[in-house]
Amino acid sequence: MKRFTIFGREGCGYCRQAKAVMESKDLEFRYVDIHEEGISQDDLAKTVGKPVRTVPQIFHGEEYVGGYQELMQYLEQEQIA
Numbered sequence: 001m002k003r004f005t006i007f008g009r010e011g012c013g014y015c016r017q018a019k020a021v022m023e024s025k026d027l028e029f030r031y032v033d034i035h036e037e038g039i040s041q042d043d044l045a046k047t048v049g050k051p052v053r054t055v056p057q058i059f060h061g062e063e064y065v066g067g068y069q070e071l072m073q074y075l076e077q078e079q080i081a
Helices: 013-024 041-048 068-077
Strands: 004-008 029-033 057-060 063-066
Touching: 004 013, 013 029, 013 068, 041 057, 057 068, 063 068
Parallel strands: 004 029
Antiparallel strands: 004 057, 057 063
């Protein structure tokens, strides 16, 4: 199964919730702290393909999922865990 990637930052409640969901469903994921990695909003926008104002920004493999709410919809639609 493809791994999830969560781009987030320290102190972000939705980022913590996204990580908690991944852990509770035992899904493989990588968490990238944008501040620790020196990733700017512009850098993230290039990766996502549109302007980014909030985190988390979540991918499943190469597929862009969205933020926390989109993640929850995605997991339900794809019947993942």
